[in-house]
Amino acid sequence: MNSGQATRVRNQTLLFIGLAVFTVLNLVPLIWAALTSFKNPADAFTVPPTIIFEPTFEYHRQVWLERGFVHYLINSLIVSAGTVLISVPIGSLAAYALSRMPQRRASPILFALFTIRMFPHMLLAIPFFVMGSFLNMIDTYPLLIMALVAINQPFTIWLMYSFFLDIPRELDEAAAIDGCSPWQTFRIVILPLARPGLTVAALFSLLLSYNEFLFALVLTGIRTKTLPVAIASFGGEDVSDWSISAAGAIGIMLPIVLIMIFVQRHLVRGLTIGAVKG
Amino acid sequence: MRWQRGLWLFLVPSFGLMTVVLLWPLGYAVYLSTFDYHLGSPGMRFVGLANYTQLLSETRFWQSLWTTIGIALGSVAVEFGLGFALALALYRLTFSTRVFMILLFLPHIITPVVATLFLKWILTSNWGLLDATLATFNINPPDWLGNPVWARICVVLADAWIFTPFVMLVLYAALQTLDQAQIEAAKIDGAGGWRIIRHVVLPSLVPVIVFTVSVRLMDVFRFFDTIYVLTGGGPGTATETITMYTYQLGFQLLQVGKASALGIITLVIVAAIIATFSSVLQRGYGRN
Numbered sequence: 001m002n003s004g005q006a007t008r009v010r011n012q013t014l015l016f017i018g019l020a021v022f023t024v025l026n027l028v029p030l031i032w033a034a035l036t037s038f039k040n041p042a043d044a045f046t047v048p049p050t051i052i053f054e055p056t057f058e059y060h061r062q063v064w065l066e067r068g069f070v071h072y073l074i075n076s077l078i079v080s081a082g083t084v085l086i087s088v089p090i091g092s093l094a095a096y097a098l099s100r101m102p103q104r105r106a107s108p109i110l111f112a113l114f115t116i117r118m119f120p121h122m123l124l125a126i127p128f129f130v131m132g133s134f135l136n137m138i139d140t141y142p143l144l145i146m147a148l149v150a151i152n153q154p155f156t157i158w159l160m161y162s163f164f165l166d167i168p169r170e171l172d173e174a175a176a177i178d179g180c181s182p183w184q185t186f187r188i189v190i191l192p193l194a195r196p197g198l199t200v201a202a203l204f205s206l207l208l209s210y211n212e213f214l215f216a217l218v219l220t221g222i223r224t225k226t227l228p229v230a231i232a233s234f235g236g237e238d239v240s241d242w243s244i245s246a247a248g249a250i251g252i253m254l255p256i257v258l259i260m261i262f263v264q265r266h267l268v269r270g271l272t273i274g275a276v277k278g
Numbered sequence: 279m280r281w282q283r284g285l286w287l288f289l290v291p292s293f294g295l296m297t298v299v300l301l302w303p304l305g306y307a308v309y310l311s312t313f314d315y316h317l318g319s320p321g322m323r324f325v326g327l328a329n330y331t332q333l334l335s336e337t338r339f340w341q342s343l344w345t346t347i348g349i350a351l352g353s354v355a356v357e358f359g360l361g362f363a364l365a366l367a368l369y370r371l372t373f374s375t376r377v378f379m380i381l382l383f384l385p386h387i388i389t390p391v392v393a394t395l396f397l398k399w400i401l402t403s404n405w406g407l408l409d410a411t412l413a414t415f416n417i418n419p420p421d422w423l424g425n426p427v428w429a430r431i432c433v434v435l436a437d438a439w440i441f442t443p444f445v446m447l448v449l450y451a452a453l454q455t456l457d458q459a460q461i462e463a464a465k466i467d468g469a470g471g472w473r474i475i476r477h478v479v480l481p482s483l484v485p486v487i488v489f490t491v492s493v494r495l496m497d498v499f500r501f502f503d504t505i506y507v508l509t510g511g512g513p514g515t516a517t518e519t520i521t522m523y524t525y526q527l528g529f530q531l532l533q534v535g536k537a538s539a540l541g542i543i544t545l546v547i548v549a550a551i552i553a554t555f556s557s558v559l560q561r562g563y564g565r566n
Binding site: 011012015016018019020022023026027028029030032033036045046047048049090091093094096097098100101111115116118119120121122123124125126127128129130131133146147149150151153157176181182183186207210211213214217218227228231232242245246249252253256257260261264267 | 281282284285286287288289291292293295296299300303304306307310317364367368370371372373374376378379380381382383384385387388389390391392393395396397399400405407410411413414439447496499500502503506507521524525528529534537538541542544545548549552556
């Protein structure tokens with residue numbers, strides 16, 4: 001081994017160790033919550049903090065079954081599924097149209113969408129709440145779903161737009177010559193090719209609506225409360241419930257980790273376009 | 279041609295929905311902002327621009343604006359310093375990059391409320407991991423979330439914990455599009471690591487950095503979940519950002535007229551940020 005190679009190996013090792021140490025330190029809050037969720041109160045409040053203890057699943061069971069989190073999970077699933085099922089189809093339609101327009105027409109529309117994405121959500125939350133009260137729709141699924149679909153549109157359109165741009169226009173032209181209408185072209189020729197993009201858009205929209213807090217906080221009540229709202233009001237209450245809230249928080253996090261492993265390769269595209277934090 | 283005209287119909291469902299669900303409420307907020315209106319009380323009183331003038335002459339408004347700007351500058355600085363270091367490290371590392379990427383990205387992708395709770399359980403006085411650890415060494419810690427200065431620092435760090443991965447990812451992606459030939463040329467000219475970063479890498483990242491800074495700045499003006507869970511704007515109003523103040527006005531004090539006015543002011547500020555950065559953004563969005 002010559003000295004150049006030795007330096008390289010040394011540098012790579014140092015780099016690896018440095019990153020590994022940082023990563024572990026950075027994840028301490030998460031690891032700590034995970035440990036707490038398996039702790040009995042006697043182990044949760046020791047000085048010094050302990051990482052060796054008799055684990056218990058009791059609090060995971062309690063939070064989901066006795067504290068009503070199953071109910072909130074169902075609410076979250078209804079809201080997220082509803083949002084994805086409306087947002088992705090109508091967003092894809094619009095994105096396809098934009099991707100087939102001359103650039104000079106599409107550009108201003110895309111920029112307007114970007115501006116809409118940057119709207120302060122608090123500004124919308126107030127009229128949503130007032131109008132929702134007038135319409136007697138507070139604490140119903142459709143109100144929250146509509147709000148989430150609308151704020152997700154710019155993101156979905158941008159993401160799908162970038163996928164549709166990758167599909168050559170010659171395919172459309174060929175279909176048009178064969179007498180396909182725009183709808184038929186979209187339906188028969190383009191959609192099957194855009195399937196990977198649709199999956200990514202669906203998963204990101206799912207993430208956005210599952211994580212969303214502000215609208216869920218002001219537009220839901222006892223019946224339709226979603227998981228983030230439930231854990232926020234629960235987690236702050238009482239240190240004696242720590243193990244239970246930690247169990248809830250960890251449970252809420254798990255599906256996201258799974259989704260993330262799925263979309264991992266597309267993170268860059270998804271995030272630089274819309275930035276997932278809605 | 280006819281085929282092209284058919285395409286416009288595809289925009290109708292999405293843009294129709296956005297008009298009804300975004301633009302109409304926005305117009306309604308503008309309308310509400312000209313009224314003295316307490317939710318639940320029967321009458322609305324037209325006051326013109328009084329809500330705006332009242333807000334602009336109020337210390338609490340200016341304080342919340344400065345708090346927001348302070349948090350924005352603090353967290354953007356931390357996020358770029360750390361995010362750039364991490365992106366460079368990942369860029370240089372030749373193996374197991376993907377595992378690091380996933381692990382480093384976790385704080386950003388999990389529900390913000392949950393991420394903030396994780397941090398809160400570290401920072402809570404007496405029982406939090408930090409205080410319990412310090413107590414082991416007989417160190418008497420400050421009340422992290424109860425002291426105005428520390429609470430602000432905690433909010434900045436919480437925002438940084440959640441958003442550094444985002445900055446890291448964007449910079450990492452940008453690094454991979456770098457022109458290798460340029461870097462090689464600099465090396466041949468005898469430039470060391472730091473000089474390459476300073477004179478070759480950073481200049482070519484400028485558009486991406488401007489884009490990301492602008493997105494992050496606008497995000498801070500919408501920043502709500504973390505502050506709501508971590509400090510609730512407290513102690514007192516030490517960490518009350520403009521968004522948090524709007525929430526207090528609208529949903530605690532139920533002064534929806536004044537809250538709408540504050541929302542519109544926020545929108546104007548965000549629009550100003552967008553306008554400032556838009557030339558660079560417009561250059562940026564043609565290529566994805």
